[in-house]
Amino acid sequence: MTSNSNPARPANRANDTDRHVGARIRERRIMLGLSQQQMADLIGVTYQQAHKYERGINRISAGRLHEIALVLGVPVGYFFEGLESQRSPELSARQRMCLELARNFTAIQNEKHQEALSQMARALAAEA
Numbered sequence: 001m002t003s004n005s006n007p008a009r010p011a012n013r014a015n016d017t018d019r020h021v022g023a024r025i026r027e028r029r030i031m032l033g034l035s036q037q038q039m040a041d042l043i044g045v046t047y048q049q050a051h052k053y054e055r056g057i058n059r060i061s062a063g064r065l066h067e068i069a070l071v072l073g074v075p076v077g078y079f080f081e082g083l084e085s086q087r088s089p090e091l092s093a094r095q096r097m098c099l100e101l102a103r104n105f106t107a108i109q110n111e112k113h114q115e116a117l118s119q120m121a122r123a124l125a126a127e128a
Contacts, residue, residue, distance in 0.1 A: 015056075018056040018060070019055070020079075020083050021056070022056035022057075025068060027091075027099060028072045029054075030102065031103070033102070033105075042071045043064065045064075053068075065079065
């Protein structure tokens, strides 16, 4: 008898939790302005493996998840936040726009330009 409690489903198949964790990894990676290739290099896997982790296609071991958390500068629990609400791993158009904005902002090398953009965003938000 195997340790798998559901014999109809192989233990190595990804599930909704794996997809949620993968989506959280992707969100954080994008917020930090890292490409999938950069992320893969930092955690010592291939680009393809990093892609499969983010899509929830392949499961992530506890040790690898700890390593990913260190690279992304978050506690391991970060990846499970929102899981209780069973939030869909699909991002809304607004969430995608916010992630793209964060990625583009981190790509700006000039700190004065970053500060100017930040001030502009504060000014526009104050108008609303």
